Structures are given as structure tokens and as C-alpha cells.
Ligand SMILES: Nc1nc2c(c(=O)[nH]1)N[C@H]1C(S)=C(S)[C@@H](COP(=O)(O)OP(=O)(O)OC[C@H]3O[C@@H](n4cnc5c(=O)[nH]c(N)nc54)[C@H](O)[C@@H]3O)O[C@H]1N2
């Protein structure tokens with residue numbers, strides 16, 4: 001679900017973490033709770049502020065911890081980032097701070113884009129976003145005049161029905177300011193899972209083969225048909241967020257789920273449970289019994305990162321070798337081996353006899369064999385090998401051949417598509433906004449101490465000792481109006497469901513907004529969230545829906 005692409009190609013960081021930390025003079029962190037969700041990079045950012053005086057601007061509806069290190073906090077209303085960024089770019093143009101050389105030499109579509117941005121003057125933007133006009137001017141000045149400036153974002157930008165447009169608008173900003181292709185600049189999405197970048201690079205998306213070679217292109221398809229010795233479909237498939245609801249639409253009859261716990265992590269859990277219940281056959285490959293396992297017909301035991309080898313590709317496109325620390329426990333096998341065995345059983349069953357000469361079957365013996373195939377078929381990985389990784393070489397794709405040192409910074413003199421295209425983008429409100437029945441806005445996400453549905457982190461005694469139940473953040477003024485005190489139990493209800501949890505009264509959240517996480521199945525935010533999808537990336541709008549909040553009982557009463 002995280003496979004966002006912009007006009008520059010795949011959704012990876014254009015720059016590296018350390019070049020941002022070492023060379024950026026200003027940084028815009030927009031929709032990333034970096035110190036809690038990417039703590040290593042969060043520490044690098046804090047150090048850059050302390051040691052080098054980097055001007056940090058945080059744009060986030062919540063007062064996250066990183067705000068303590070920022071010169072400015074823009075506290076926009078959730079779901080108003082297009083208006084916000086248009087407003088900043090409007091001021092850049094008004095003041096003549098745009099990089100005319102970059103725009104003339106490396107971009108197209110500037111005139112249409114300028115016309116759209118001109119319709120977002122600061123007073124209108126202040127009204128849409130709730131950010132005061134003076135703050136808009138101050139932010140525009142810092143971000144435009146401190147060069148290079150790096151933009152960093154995560155799910156606060158992408159988990160909206162306008163997720164792709166949000167990303168494109170940040171690319172607009174960086175082209176307008178000429179901050180592409182230089183150390184300390186760029187467009188930098190922080191990918192979430194340790195190998196989500198690698199999964200996308202390997203074609204773990206419905207529309208592409210490895211390295212984003214599109215399935216509808218006959219030439220790409222022929223290349224993989226030849227390599228794999230099988231005919232391949234020419235149609236774009238479904239995303240994970242379309243497959244689950246697809247069960248009740250009679251589009252999906254069987255599911256093979258690995259490394260995913262949709263019963264907790266997909267939006268609108270009530271509906272997800274109906275779908276998982278309704279599917280004819282469900283195979284789950286897991287390392288622990290998860291919430292999803294109660295729906296599974298077959299459980300296949302995979303192994304954890306500590307029990308297997310292979311490579312992970314991180315958010316800065318860096319391919320990293322993982323060595324196993326212990327042998328797999330019990331009957332568990334590495335995921336690649338289970339998939340290989342399944343494929344060979346299917347090939348054998350298809351021919352109603354053991355695999356014979358008609359198809360050699362899948363012959364991988366080790367993860368290194370798989371990496372060799374990846375390198376042969378994936379131009380951006382062509383020069384990567386176990387030998388180079390074992391030597392400790394730092395390889396960031398593209399690595400087109402075995403002598404190539406890798407590419408820490410993308411788009412240095414040219415974009416993948418040639419010139420960068422400005423995209424004129426309009427403000428579109430979220431799918432569901434507060435009204436009389438559901439007057440508050442719910443935003444959801446994570447906390448430092450837990451990981452997603454918590455199937456791993458809730459098993460850690462140390463983490464549970466610190467954080468052992470879901471807390472819902474409520475602004476003090478709202479709490480007053482609702483008669484809520486710290487640690488009271490509250491009920492949050494949306495059109496899809498209700499949860500009860502403990503209240504944390506805090507000015508981390510603005511007036512009218514409550515924030516909940518999905519780490520605890522008994523009070524998971526996904527009972528409430530809406531399954532509205534971005535029409536392009538099909539990512540759900542986890543960051544906005546409408547809810548009602550009420551007191552359940554106070555401890556003293
Ligand atoms: N401890 C821990 N770390 C993790 C994870 C975990 O579960 N636990 N998960 C990993 C994964 S897979 C991911 S994807 C990343 C996610 O990393 P992040 O995206 O940083 O985390 P989130 O909590 O989803 O929220 C991001 C921020 O977006 C803000 N936000 C909400 N709505 C809006 C909006 O409309 N506009 C803007 N600009 N901001 C908004 C929130 O207030 C929050 O500060 O974290 C990774 N790291």
C-alpha cells in the first residue's frame with residue numbers, strides 16, 4: 001500500500017539521511033513524527049539542529065516532540081496540506097524567491113501551476129488551514145532563503161484521499177525552490193517497514209515487476225516471461241486494500257497473507273472481519289498468532305528477522321545484508337523457503353506428477369541465489385552482490401553495474417522522466433468531516449513503544465511495562481467541555497464502530513481533534529476509521545474521520 005510514485009519515479013528518499021543531517025540549512029518535516037517513528041533519523045535531525053543550527057520547520061496538526069527543536073510549528077488542520085503548501089508557494093512567488101534557473105532548465109508546466117497557486121493567497125490559506133498569515137510568511141521565508149532545504153514526510157502526508165496529490169505538491173515546492181539533486185535537499189518520504197522499500201522495488205505492487213517495470217508494457221512482460229518460463233498476465237492487479245473488501249464483492253475467493261495483520265491494521269475493522277470470515281480459503285504465514293489467525297484455514301510458521309538471512313532495502317534505497325543470529329526454532333522456515341516449496345508443489349500438482357523436465361521448478365538454494373536473479377532482472381540492482389555487501393560497501397540504488405559506487409543522491413542533473421513536471425493541485429476536503437452527530441475529528445497513528453497491531457511488541461514485557469493500554473489524546477479545552485479528566489475512560493464512536501480507552505488530556509492535540517492508536521485490539525482506532533481510499537495509490541484515509549467522544553466513568557465515581 002505504500003507504493004507511492006511521483007513524476008520522479010518510485011517513492012524513495014531522493015537523498016540520504018546523513019547528507020540531510022550534514023548539509024541541509026533548513027528542513028521541513030511535514031506529517032512525520034520522526035523522533036517516535038524513525039528514532040535513529042529523529043536523533044540525527046535533533047543533532048543537526050543543536051550542532052549546526054539547522055532551521056527546522058515542523059508542519060503537523062499535533063504538537064509532536066520534534067516541535068521542541070523547531071524554529072516554527074505550523075499546526076494545520078488535518079487534511080489541509082495542499083492548501084498549506086500552495087499558500088507557502090504563493091508567498092514564494094509573491095516575493096520572487098523561486099529558482100528561475102532551475103525552473104527554466106529542468107521543469108515544465110510552470111505557467112499552469114503558477115495560475116493555480118495564485119488562487120491560494122495567504123488569507124484564504126489561513127482560513128482553510130487554521131495557520132495564521134504571519135506564520136505562513138515566516139515559514140516561506142525560512143524555507144525559501146535557507147538553501148539547501150530538505151523536505152521530509154511520512155504518513156501524515158500520504159494517508160489521505162489526496163495522498164498522492166500531497167506528495168506531488170511537495171515535489172512542486174522543491175522544484176520551485178531548485179532543491180532537487182543537491183546534498184541537503186530533495187524530497188524524502190520516510191518509508192515505514194524495515195523492507196517496504198525492498199518489497200516495492202521487487203514488484204510487490206499490482207502494476208509493476210521489479211524496478212517498477214510496468215506489467216502493461218509488452219516488452220517488460222516478455223523479459224520476465226523469458227526469465228521465468230511462464231506466460232504472465234497483462235492486467236494490473238488489485239492492491240491489498242482492494243483485495244480484502246473484494247471478498248464480499250465476489251472478486252476474491254482465497255487469500256494468502258504473509259507479514260500482514262489486516263484484522264488490526266486495515267481501516268474499518270468491523271467490515272474487515274466480515275470479509276475475512278467470508279473468504280473461502282485463507283492461508284496465513286506468520287511468526288506469531290495474530291488477530292488475523294483466528295480466520296485462517298492454514299497457518300504456515302515463518303521465521304523472524306533474527307533467524308534468517310537476506311537483504312533489506314531501507315528508506316534511502318540502501319541495500320543491507322542481514323545475517324541470522326539464531327537457527328530457526330521449531331518447524332518454522334524462512335519465508336522464501338516456504339514460498340519456494342509452495343510454488344514447486346503447485347507446479348507438481350498442475351502437471352499431476354512430480355516436477356519433471358517440462359518446468360525445472362524453483363531452484364533457489366539460498367537467499368544469495370535469489371539476489372543473483374534480482375540483479376539479472378532489475379537494472380537498478382544490477383551491480384549489487386553478496387560479495388560487495390559482505391565487504392561493507394554502502395550501496396544505494398541505482399547501482400547499474402559491479403563497478404558502480406551506488407547513488408546516494410537522485411536526480412542530480414536530470415529527472416528519470418527528463419524534465420520535472422509541475423502539477424497544479426487544488427485543495428480537496430477529507431472524505432468525512434465532523435458534523436452535528438460526529439462533531440470531533442479523529443486522527444490515528446502510532447506511539448514510540450508499540451508496532452502496529454502490537455502482535456510483536458505486546459509480547460515484550462519491557463515495552464508493556466511502559467505502555468500497556470491504548471491512550472486517546474484529548475485537548476484540555478475539549479476535555480473540560482466533555483467533563484473528562486486525565487485517566488478517565490472515554491468512548492469514541494464513529495459511523496463504523498466504537499471503542500473505549502483511557503483519556504490522556506494533553507495539548508499535543510489541537511482543539512476539536514482526538515488522536516488514537518491501533519496497537520491494542522481491544523481499543524483499536526481501526527474500529528473507527530473510514531475505508532476511503534486515495535484513487536491513485538489506494539491508501540486509506542487513516543488520518544481523518546468524524547467521531548463523537550463521551551465520558552464512560554471517572555475512577556472516583
Ligand atoms: N515505534 C514505531 N515506529 C514505527 C512504526 C510503529 O508502528 N511504531 N511503524 C512504521 C511504519 S510502517 C510507518 S509507515 C512509519 C509511520 O511514521 P509516521 O508517519 O511518522 O507516523 P504516524 O504516527 O502515522 O503519523 C505521522 C504524523 O502525521 C501527523 N498528521 C496527522 N494528520 C496529518 C495531516 O493531515 N497533515 C500532516 N502534515 N500531518 C498529519 C500526525 O500528527 C503524526 O505526527 O513509522 C514506522 N515506525
Ligand SMILES: Nc1nc2c(c(=O)[nH]1)N[C@H]1C(S)=C(S)[C@@H](COP(=O)(O)OP(=O)(O)OC[C@H]3O[C@@H](n4cnc5c(=O)[nH]c(N)nc54)[C@H](O)[C@@H]3O)O[C@H]1N2
Pocket residue numbers: 155159192193258259260261262264265266267285286287288290302303304305335444445446451452453454455456517518525526529542
Ligand atoms: N489506523 C491506522 N491504521 C494503520 C496505519 C495508521 O497510521 N493508522 N498505518 C498503516 C501502515 S503505514 C502500515 S505499514 C500497516 C502495518 O500493518 P501490518 O503490516 O498488518 O502490521 P505489522 O505488525 O507490521 O506486521 C504484520 C504481521 O507480520 C508478522 N511478521 C513480522 N515479521 C515477519 C516475518 O519475517 N515473516 C512473516 N511471515 N511474518 C512476520 C507480525 O507478527 C505481524 O503480525 O498498518 C496500517 N494501518
Ligand SMILES: [Mo]
Pocket residue numbers: 002191192193
Ligand atoms: Mo507503514
